[in-house]
Every structure is written in structure tokens, then in C-alpha cells.
Amino acid sequence: MNDIEVPKLNTNDTAYVLVEWLAEDGQPLKEGDPVAVVETSKATEELYCEHDGVLHRLVAAPSDCGPGDVVAHLFASDEAVREFLAARPAPAADEAAEGRFTLTEPARVLAEQHGVAPAALAGLGLRVIREADVQRLLASPGAVHTPNRAQRGVAAAVSQSHREIPAAFTAVVVGVDPALAAARELSERTGALIGLPELLVAVLGRLTARFPLCYGTPTAEGTLLLPAAAHVGVTVDVGKGLFAPVVPDAGEQPLAEIAGLLMDFRIKAMREDFRAEDLDGANILLSLNNDDDVLFAQPIVFPGQTCAVALGGVRQEAVFAADGTVAPRSVAVVGLAYDHRFVNGSTAVEFLKAIKVALEAPEGIPDAGDR
Numbered sequence: 061m062n063d064i065e066v067p068k069l070n071t072n073d074t075a076y077v078l079v080e081w082l083a084e085d086g087q088p089l090k091e092g093d094p095v096a097v098v099e100t101s102k103a104t105e106e107l108y109c110e111h112d113g114v115l116h117r118l119v120a121a122p123s124d125c126g127p128g129d130v131v132a133h134l135f136a137s138d139e140a141v142r143e144f145l146a147a148r149p150a151p152a153a154d155e156a157a158e159g160r161f162t163l164t165e166p167a168r169v170l171a172e173q174h175g176v177a178p179a180a181l182a183g184l185g186l187r188v189i190r191e192a193d194v195q196r197l198l199a200s201p202g203a204v205h206t207p208n209r210a211q212r213g214v215a216a217a218v219s220q221s222h223r224e225i226p227a228a229f230t231a232v233v234v235g236v237d238p239a240l241a242a243a244r245e246l247s248e249r250t251g252a253l254i255g256l257p258e259l260l261v262a263v264l265g266r267l268t269a270r271f272p273l274c275y276g277t278p279t280a281e282g283t284l285l286l287p288a289a290a291h292v293g294v295t296v297d298v299g300k301g302l303f304a305p306v307v308p309d310a311g312e313q314p315l316a317e318i319a320g321l322l323m324d325f326r327i328k329a330m331r332e333d334f335r336a337e338d339l340d341g342a343n344i345l346l347s348l349n350n351d352d353d354v355l356f357a358q359p360i361v362f363p364g365q366t367c368a369v370a371l372g373g374v375r376q377e378a379v380f381a382a383d384g385t386v387a388p389r390s391v392a393v394v395g396l397a398y399d400h401r402f403v404n405g406s407t408a409v410e411f412l413k414a415i416k417v418a419l420e421a422p423e424g425i426p427d428a429g430d431r
Contacts, residue, residue, distance in 0.1 A: 061113075061133050061134065061135055061136075061140070061144065062110070062111040062113060062133065062134045063130045063132075063133060063134075064095060064096075064107060064109065064110075064115075064130065064131055064132040064133070064134065065128060065129065065130050065131070066078075066098060066107070066125050066126065066127055066128065066129045066130075066131060067107075067127065068127040068128075069098065069100050069105050069127070070100040070103075075124055075125070075126045075327075076098045076099060076100050076124075076125050076126065076127075077098065077099045077123070077124060077125070077326070077327055077330050078096055078097070078098050078099075078119060078121050078123050078124075078125045078131060079097050079098065079099045079104065079121060080096065080097040080121050081095070081096050081117060081121050081165060082094045082095055082096055082097060082106070083095045083096075083115050084115070085115060085116065085117045085164065085165060085166075086114060086115065086116070086138065086141065087114070087115050088112075088113070088114050088115075089109045089112065089113060089114075089115055089134065090109065090112050091109055091110060091111055091112055092108055092109060093108065093109045094106045094107070094108055095107050095108060095109055095115065095132065096121070096131065096132075098125065099323065099326065099327070100323075103251065103252070103253045103323075104253060107131075109134065111134050112134070113133075113134025113135055113136060114134065114135045114136070114137060114138055114140070114141055115132055115133075115134060116132060116133045116134075116135060116141050116144070117131070117132045117164065117165065118130060118131055118132055118133065118162065119131050119132075119162060120162065120163040120164060120165050120167070120168040121165060121168075123330075124330065124331065161181060161182060161184075161186055161189050162189070163181070163189050164189070164190050164191065166190070166191035167189050167190050167191045167193065167194045170191055170194045170195065170198075171194050172299055174194075174198055175207075176194060176197065176198070180197060181194075181197070184197060210300070210301025210302065210303065210332070211301050211302070213301075214301070214302045217360070217362060217363060218360050220363050221360040221361055221362065221363060222360070224363065225360075225361045225363070225399050225401075226399065226400045226401060227360065227361045227397050227398065227399060227400065228397070228398055228400045228405065228408070229358050229395060229396065229397045229398075230395065230396050230398075230405065230408050230409060230412060231356060231370070231393050231394065231395035231396070231412070232393070232394055232395075232409075232412045232413070232415075232416050233391050233392075233393055234391060234392055234393070234394050234415070234416045234419050234420060235389050235390070235391055235420050236256060236374060236390050236391060236392050236419060236420075237389055237390045238419075238420055238421065238422055238423075239256060239259050239419045239420070239422045240255075240256070240374070240390060242259070242422035242423065242425075243255050243256065243258070243259055243422075246315055246316075250315065250316040250319075251316075252315070252316040252319035252320060253319055253323060254315055254316070254318075254319045256350065256371060256374070256392065256419075257294065257322060257346070257348055257350065257371065258315060258318050258319045258322060259315070259419065259422060259425065260346060260369070260371055260394075260415070260419070261292050261294060261307050261310050261313075261318050261322070261346060262310065262311075262313070262315055262318055262425055263415055263418040263419065263425060264290055264292050264310060264344060264346060264369065264415075265290040265292060265307070265309070265310025265311035265312070265313065266290075266310075266311045266418075266425070267290070267411070267414055267415070267418075268287055268289060268290040268311060270414065271407065271410070271411045271414070272286045272287055273286075273366060273402055273403050273407060274344060274366060274367040274396075274398070274403060274407070274408075274411050275287035275290055275343045275344050275366070275367070276343070276366050276402060277343055277364055277365065277366075278364065278366065278399070278401075278402065282401075284366070284402050287343050289308075289309045289310075289311060289312070290309070290310045290311050290343065290344060291306050291307070291308050291309065291310065291341050291342050291343050291344070292306065292307045292310040292342065292344055292345075292346055293305065293306050293307075293342030293344070293345045293346065293362070293365075294306075294307060294322060294325065294345075294346045294348065295345070295346065295347045295348050295359075296325045296326055296329040296348075297329070298326060298329045298330050300329060300330070300332055301329075301332070303325070303328075303329050303334055303339065304339065304342065304345060304362070305321075305325045305328070305334060305338045305339055306338065306339065306340065306341050306342045307321050307322075308341065315425075325338075342362070342365065343365060344365060344366075344367050344368070344369065345359060345361075345362050345365060345367070345368040345369065346368075346369050346370075346371065347359035347368055347369065347370045347371070348371055349370055349371065349372055349373070350371050350372060350373045350374070350392070351373050352373050352374075352375075353373060353375070354372055354373040355372050355373070355375075355393055356370050356371075356372035356393040356394075356395045357370060357372070358370065358395060358397060359395075359397050360397065361397050361398065361399050365399075366398060366399040366402045366403055367396060367397065367398045367399070367403060367408075367411075368396070368397045368398075369394065369395070369396055369415070370393075370394065370395040370396070370397070371392060371393075371394055372392050372393040372394070372395070373392065374390050374391070374392050375390070375391060375392070376388050376389070376390060376391075377389060377391050394412060394415055394416065394419075395412075396408050396411060396412050
């Protein structure tokens, strides 16, 4: 049996997040095969097999991990895996009683699909919880799901928004090949993980002066407090509730700093350890719905703001060139939900057009780090 151990990936980090397994539990692997993706505070890194063998995962994804942690074993055969599982000692009673357990990947997926609370899983008293254990829990009489505090907070904000804000919505299609190319070049140059979300945060940060109404804060008197800067809230959802931490003064932040902040937000969401100051002060929201095959999701306008920008997933479409030939291009839908008491439809469209122009000609996005 050989271990797959998390190496030291970043000198300044003591913890990472295992965000994705690239190989299935029980899959035969060869030396050099990619096996998992680990996220540090600076970038994502792939872990590779150093030996041939049959994979046996020890942790689910996503989960916290650190340098030196063993996240999986590689066995010589399926039979060796079965022998290992059969020979494992019974779960320690004290660990199960304290609620420490490991979810296998199928168990994690099933538990999330049905909203099974961690407390209910801990109540099984098992150190390793498998899919069959979750199925048994779901089949037990009286099983219930209790939303966590973050989910209850989101529900309250959505209800208030629907009750108080006359929102409208408009969307445009943006060709994103230039932005994706610029993001790759910036990532290589700065060492930061820069993508469309980071570029869009930078764009929103630099449009404040042209579209102040889109960044305004409604007052109790029915007026709008105009912004001094763009403080961009960015949605983060890693399966533990929706959070909207804030990139302050986004127009003055270098792209590499924005990328570092968004990475930090994802890690904090994983650990559910946001501080109040991380979540306060946004005057516009960027709702990220950029998973593959998601066209867009219409966001609510958060109370205290006038606009929420939505970014959908990247997809391919065919376009006719000037000579009549057909060529592919990458596109994404960028939408805008806006408070119609303060933002008119024409302003919303001009705002979206400005975002579209910036992403389709990203060389025009000045990086504060280059100033």
C-alpha cells in the first residue's frame, strides 16, 4: 500500500482545500496520473500518483487538508482494498461520540441532495459514513432537514427583496474568448488564479463614476446615497450556505489582489469562518452562476443596494464570419437585476453594454498593479 500525501504547496499556507477528486474510488491508476485538485491561498494545484495502484479515498471533496495529510491510499489490487477495509479496527467510540466522521464522496453527494444536516450524520455514531448509511438515515422515520443560519439569512434577504424592491432584469451575451485569453496571460504573469469572475470584479470596480446609480444605497427617505467607490459583494456557495463577502474599493485593487481575495473567500466559505467585516459594506453584488451549462440565474437585488450583476457559464456557439464561413466562439450571459425606483431600463442596458465592451476588449482593463 502506498499513500497519497498532500505536499507543501505554498510556503505561507498551513491549510488547503481538496476541492475535487479527478479519479473515482476504486479506479486503477498509473504513476503520473492526476488524482485530485487542491486549492491554496494562491492557486489550484493537481496531485499526481507516484505509484501504480487502485485508489481508495480517505476524504470527501471538498474538505480541508494540510501539508503531510494522507488523503488516499493506492493498493496493489481490488482484493487488497477489501482486505484493508475488513481489517480496519472498529470506529473509536469516543471519536464517533464527538461527531468526527469522514464522508465518502457518494455519501456526501447524497447527503447534500437531501439536505441532511451534519448533526444528523454525526448522530449515526460512525467514523466513516458511506452512501448506504445515508440511505438508511433518509429511510428512518422522522428524518428532517433544518436549514443552517446562513440559509435562514439568505431566505430572509430574498423575502425582503421580493417584498420591498420592484426589480427588473436584463441580460446580454458577451463573447469571452479575449477575456479568457487575457486571464490566462495574467495568471501566468502574476502567479494568481485569474478568471472571468476576477476580471468582472475589476470591471465593476472601474465603472462606478460612469454609473453611480447602479452602486447607490437607498435611504429611508426614499433617496439614493451615491457611492464614493465600488465595494463589490461576490456570491460564494460551496455547499455550506450562500455568502456574499466584499471586495472593497474594487476599482483600486490590482487583479492579483482581487484573485487572492476571492480564493480566500472560498476557503473561508469552506470553513464557515467569515468575520462580520468580510460581509459588510457592499454597494453592488456579483452573483456567480458560472458552472458549465448554466445559462444564467436571475439574482435578487439585495436590500441596501440597487443592482446585482449575474455571470453565467461559458458555452460555445457558432457565428458567421464576414466571408460567410462559420466559426466557434466562447460566450457567457451577463445579466443585471436592478431596482426600478432608481435605475431605468436604458441605464441598465448602457451599464451592461459597458461591461460587455470591457470584457470583449480586456486590454482596456487597467490593472492597478501596473500603475
